[in-house]
Amino acid sequence: MKSLTLENLSKTYFDPYRGTQVTAVRDVSLNVEEGDFVAVVGPSGCGKSTILNMIAGFIPITSGRILVGGREVKGPGADRGVVFQSFALFPWKTVAENVTFGPKMRGVGKAERQRIAEEYLALAGLSHAADRYPNELSGGMQQRVGVVRALANNPDVLLMDEPFASVDAQTRMTLQEELTRIWEQRRPTIVFITHDVPEAVFLANTVVVLSKGQVLAEVDIPLERPRSWDRLVEDEAFKTLSNKVLQLVRSA
Numbered sequence: 001m002k003s004l005t006l007e008n009l010s011k012t013y014f015d016p017y018r019g020t021q022v023t024a025v026r027d028v029s030l031n032v033e034e035g036d037f038v039a040v041v042g043p044s045g046c047g048k049s050t051i052l053n054m055i056a057g058f059i060p061i062t063s064g065r066i067l068v069g070g071r072e073v074k075g076p077g078a079d080r081g082v083v084f085q086s087f088a089l090f091p092w093k094t095v096a097e098n099v100t101f102g103p104k105m106r107g108v109g110k111a112e113r114q115r116i117a118e119e120y121l122a123l124a125g126l127s128h129a130a131d132r133y134p135n136e137l138s139g140g141m142q143q144r145v146g147v148v149r150a151l152a153n154n155p156d157v158l159l160m161d162e163p164f165a166s167v168d169a170q171t172r173m174t175l176q177e178e179l180t181r182i183w184e185q186r187r188p189t190i191v192f193i194t195h196d197v198p199e200a201v202f203l204a205n206t207v208v209v210l211s212k213g214q215v216l217a218e219v220d221i222p223l224e225r226p227r228s229w230d231r232l233v234e235d236e237a238f239k240t241l242s243n244k245v246l247q248l249v250r251s252a
């Protein structure tokens with residue numbers, strides 16, 4: 001795992017309807033320490049996905065720099081793993097084969113792939129589903145496979161764009177608890193994008209609030225770990241922090 005640094009990052013799109021340039025991200029600087037967990041929130045259109053897509057290397061940056069472990073990155077790379085809300089597991093591959101697809105592409109041998117599958121499926125509580133196919137899994141299980149598939153590539157930074165937005169509320173809370181547990185065990189460097197303020201506060205060490213493409217605030221979340229909804233739902237510090245972030249988002 002490595003640190004992630006954004007230096008004066010900006011992105012301008014050409015809007016074909018208006019025939020003008022639109023600045024989606026303006027001069028964003030951010031430092032995510034190695035092994036840190038940062039959530040990014042903000043109203044629709046504030047530039048969250050644009051920032052994540054630039055970090056992933058999926059879209060070119062207009063100006064500024066992105067550094068992973070102090071080294072400037074340009075374009076996509078296996079050093080940055082990405083988990084989206086809707087992503088495709090390979091339907092013709094089993095869960096274990098999906099998880100080890102990246103290692104296989106990198107030339108990792110069969111025995112080692114077997115070990116990786118066992119390790120990561122156990123991490124996600126999915127050992128029993130190793131030989132199933134994606135269409136035999138619930139939505140929540142598919143999201144779990146997506147998360148460990150990204151982790152099995154051993155990325156320096158894990159980028160997550162609303163990965164739990166499409167599952168029901170109950171499953172979503174379970175996935176959030178599992179992600180914090182996995183983060184505590186493995187300490188991947190995570191940037192997690194979400195609309196959902198309680199989700200951001202529950203998961204992260206720092207919540208970054210974006211407004212109109214700029215960083216409005218960085219809020220520290222010094223809540224104890226391990227975090228569970230049973231405990232935090234009635235926790236005064238959690239409520240106070242969530243309200244603080246919510247007010248910032250509403251003012252954004």
Ligand SMILES: Nc1ncnc2c1ncn2[C@@H]1O[C@H](COP(=O)(O)OP(=O)(O)OP(=O)(O)O)[C@@H](O)[C@H]1O
Nearest residue numbers: 013014015022024043044045046047048049050051
């Ligand atoms: N390909 C594009 N071409 C032109 N404008 C774009 C493009 N992609 C995004 N934008 C504009 O850039 C701004 C930021 O969009 P972005 O999708 O990054 O916001 P967001 O915070 O992720 O929104 P949401 O929460 O709704 O997904 C918006 O004004 C959007 O309309």
